[in-house]
Amino acid sequence: MRYSKRVGSMQASPVRKLVPYATAAKKKGIKVYHLNIGQPDIKTPEGFMKAIREFDEDVLAYADSVGSDDLLDAMIKYYKSYDMEFNHEELLITNGGSEALLFAMMTLCNPGENILVPEPFYTNYNGFATCVDVEINPITTLAENGFHLPAKEEILARVDEKTRAILLSNPGNPTGAIYTLEEMKMLAEIAIEKDLWIISDEVYREFVYDGLKYTSFGNLENVQDRVIIVDSVSKRYSACGARIGSLACKNKDFIAQVLKLCQGRLCVPTLEMVGSAELYKTPKSYLEEVNKEYCHRRDVLYDAIMEIPGVVCEKPTGAFYMQVKLPVENAEDFVIFMLNEFSHNGATTMATPAENFYATPGLGRDEVRLAYILNADDLKAAAECMKYGLEAYKAAGHK
Amino acid sequence: MRYSKRVGSMQASPVRKLVPYATAAKKKGIKVYHLNIGQPDIKTPEGFMKAIREFDEDVLAYADSVGSDDLLDAMIKYYKSYDMEFNHEELLITNGGSEALLFAMMTLCNPGENILVPEPFYTNYNGFATCVDVEINPITTLAENGFHLPAKEEILARVDEKTRAILLSNPGNPTGAIYTLEEMKMLAEIAIEKDLWIISDEVYREFVYDGLKYTSFGNLENVQDRVIIVDSVSKRYSACGARIGSLACKNKDFIAQVLKLCQGRLCVPTLEMVGSAELYKTPKSYLEEVNKEYCHRRDVLYDAIMEIPGVVCEKPTGAFYMQVKLPVENAEDFVIFMLNEFSHNGATTMATPAENFYATPGLGRDEVRLAYILNADDLKAAAECMKYGLEAYKAAGHK
Numbered sequence: 001m002r003y004s005k006r007v008g009s010m011q012a013s014p015v016r017k018l019v020p021y022a023t024a025a026k027k028k029g030i031k032v033y034h035l036n037i038g039q040p041d042i043k044t045p046e047g048f049m050k051a052i053r054e055f056d057e058d059v060l061a062y063a064d065s066v067g068s069d070d071l072l073d074a075m076i077k078y079y080k081s082y083d084m085e086f087n088h089e090e091l092l093i094t095n096g097g098s099e100a101l102l103f104a105m106m107t108l109c110n111p112g113e114n115i116l117v118p119e120p121f122y123t124n125y126n127g128f129a130t131c132v133d134v135e136i137n138p139i140t141t142l143a144e145n146g147f148h149l150p151a152k153e154e155i156l157a158r159v160d161e162k163t164r165a166i167l168l169s170n171p172g173n174p175t176g177a178i179y180t181l182e183e184m185k186m187l188a189e190i191a192i193e194k195d196l197w198i199i200s201d202e203v204y205r206e207f208v209y210d211g212l213k214y215t216s217f218g219n220l221e222n223v224q225d226r227v228i229i230v231d232s233v234s235k236r237y238s239a240c241g242a243r244i245g246s247l248a249c250k251n252k253d254f255i256a257q258v259l260k261l262c263q264g265r266l267c268v269p270t271l272e273m274v275g276s277a278e279l280y281k282t283p284k285s286y287l288e289e290v291n292k293e294y295c296h297r298r299d300v301l302y303d304a305i306m307e308i309p310g311v312v313c314e315k316p317t318g319a320f321y322m323q324v325k326l327p328v329e330n331a332e333d334f335v336i337f338m339l340n341e342f343s344h345n346g347a348t349t350m351a352t353p354a355e356n357f358y359a360t361p362g363l364g365r366d367e368v369r370l371a372y373i374l375n376a377d378d379l380k381a382a383a384e385c386m387k388y389g390l391e392a393y394k395a396a397g398h399k
Numbered sequence: 400m401r402y403s404k405r406v407g408s409m410q411a412s413p414v415r416k417l418v419p420y421a422t423a424a425k426k427k428g429i430k431v432y433h434l435n436i437g438q439p440d441i442k443t444p445e446g447f448m449k450a451i452r453e454f455d456e457d458v459l460a461y462a463d464s465v466g467s468d469d470l471l472d473a474m475i476k477y478y479k480s481y482d483m484e485f486n487h488e489e490l491l492i493t494n495g496g497s498e499a500l501l502f503a504m505m506t507l508c509n510p511g512e513n514i515l516v517p518e519p520f521y522t523n524y525n526g527f528a529t530c531v532d533v534e535i536n537p538i539t540t541l542a543e544n545g546f547h548l549p550a551k552e553e554i555l556a557r558v559d560e561k562t563r564a565i566l567l568s569n570p571g572n573p574t575g576a577i578y579t580l581e582e583m584k585m586l587a588e589i590a591i592e593k594d595l596w597i598i599s600d601e602v603y604r605e606f607v608y609d610g611l612k613y614t615s616f617g618n619l620e621n622v623q624d625r626v627i628i629v630d631s632v633s634k635r636y637s638a639c640g641a642r643i644g645s646l647a648c649k650n651k652d653f654i655a656q657v658l659k660l661c662q663g664r665l666c667v668p669t670l671e672m673v674g675s676a677e678l679y680k681t682p683k684s685y686l687e688e689v690n691k692e693y694c695h696r697r698d699v700l701y702d703a704i705m706e707i708p709g710v711v712c713e714k715p716t717g718a719f720y721m722q723v724k725l726p727v728e729n730a731e732d733f734v735i736f737m738l739n740e741f742s743h744n745g746a747t748t749m750a751t752p753a754e755n756f757y758a759t760p761g762l763g764r765d766e767v768r769l770a771y772i773l774n775a776d777d778l779k780a781a782a783e784c785m786k787y788g789l790e791a792y793k794a795a796g797h798k
Binding site for chain 1 (some may be wrong): 415459494640641
């Protein structure tokens, strides 16, 4: 019995593939520093569980397909604080940012059409695209250049008659890059010239460091009819398990199309919206504290990583990842070596091999993504493991 | 700016289209008996909220993509009580039965392939199919025949080289029909002869009346390599707002394919699984009580509806719907009339026009679906409104 090409050709999770190696290392008594996952250790604001515990209806009924009024109202206020004006007809609550991205792709693209995406990109972009027969059309960016965008001509050269949208994450996962206002204006020009949508994944909006001014695509006036903003409570409020995301778009026609998909799956969970409405009411001071903590962690990990001879990494300015080029030929082989054959002071480090973050074959083979989601001491120890691990890897004859 | 054909061609919710009429009726002070929705009024078992209130983790973290161990364990025990043996490698938790159906279609069908579905069917089957470029290939069933299946030859005649699966709900939404063991064996034979999958939507498994013996497709030994069982807590435990569904399949290759889709959207909500695990531990006596209540409601509504001259409806034996043929040419027009121009003792009844439950053009135009989800007195009053409403509709010159 055969399966569809779309699902058959999807990769199994590249992270999951390596989990057995980590499990085996732990069985040997080795401590594994997990820099491979994006699960924050920051406490979820207490308002989330408080509101849910107080929920007191006899029947856990369907919610409205568009999302609950309370959550929509809270999000509208949140956006207003960033000078973005949305109303109830311009917002849809989704099952995580994941469903928002899937629905956007389904709605904009016929099978065989493509979406421009700066690579390296969040690996699940590829998964969502594949399962709805959409192609990722990559714009290559480089570690040496801090993963900033190439010149306009280079991007225009990638656009063909089947290109429907530009999708990007800003702040970037896995790069930690923040696009400059000039880069954003260039993308906006391209979108207008080539009649493309812009899907802006801004789930790390508050994770911007070094006093950089962050601009949302929701703030660029001239493209509001073609900008779709994807958001999520997962990272912002350390509530990954709530699976509450959203789509915001000033183009009501687009929202009306996606609404049909929302109605098809009826609604997102009632209680998660009760809790998430409280999250969006969390005082900004919470987000500022979290920002400080991640900024500190970034500094600690970056300084420690840059002490390793041969690594290439521009200091990232956002999100909680860094994409690092290692002095090895095959980063996945190195990650497996670290779990399988190496330990330092009884510990080792697990990174994510980055090849799957690229659509262009062969790129990223010498890169890993590191998530700085551990405390400073653990991050230092993890980087030290990487350093000695690389020495041991080379000493064992690997290239 | 254009949208994809798949989403562009989706219908907006046929139920939602009529909501403004109901709202307007209520504004005029008219009580509306909502027989148009499948939202039960039965209390959700208390274990659900109790378990969630006791959840006490600092960080609301991602769950496993396959679902939580606790929920999977509870479901395995539940299935065992129906003589179905599943293990952790044969079960996946999904965002409602909706996602289970969408993932099954995505995994089995290339764009342009088709799935056999007895019509009338749950209208969202059409939505899921459209948005992944799959076609519904209808097997017509008739009100006069209690919506039972036609002869094997008639079904075989619908199978073409692009047919990949048979999808059915049993007990049936909107028909309330329960397939006989002979019908199921016939479908199993067809599936084997034509190499088709069977997607069995059994979310109403416990809603079977009149002492009928219910057989799951999970109990037919000879097709276990090609049977996919869709389940949900929504109706079973009156927990529609939890959005917890599942896929069960003894074919581990199928599960491995769908797992890639599950990994792509990361996980379903952590807390909803905490609560749903308790739902699946609810004593069977709860389900028996609920069954008794719905059986009573069915009797009340059916007896009252059959007093209306000209209606055609075989007494349904399952779920909580009846699909009723009315003595009118256009049931949607009648439903709008009931909301717009009619009241009896200050009340009216809202039914669901059934044309959208058919894929064959023109069928079902004179049918409505009634959900018996109100208490017995309200059901009697609702049927009385239908009766006088039909008289008034005819008296006003409608056909």
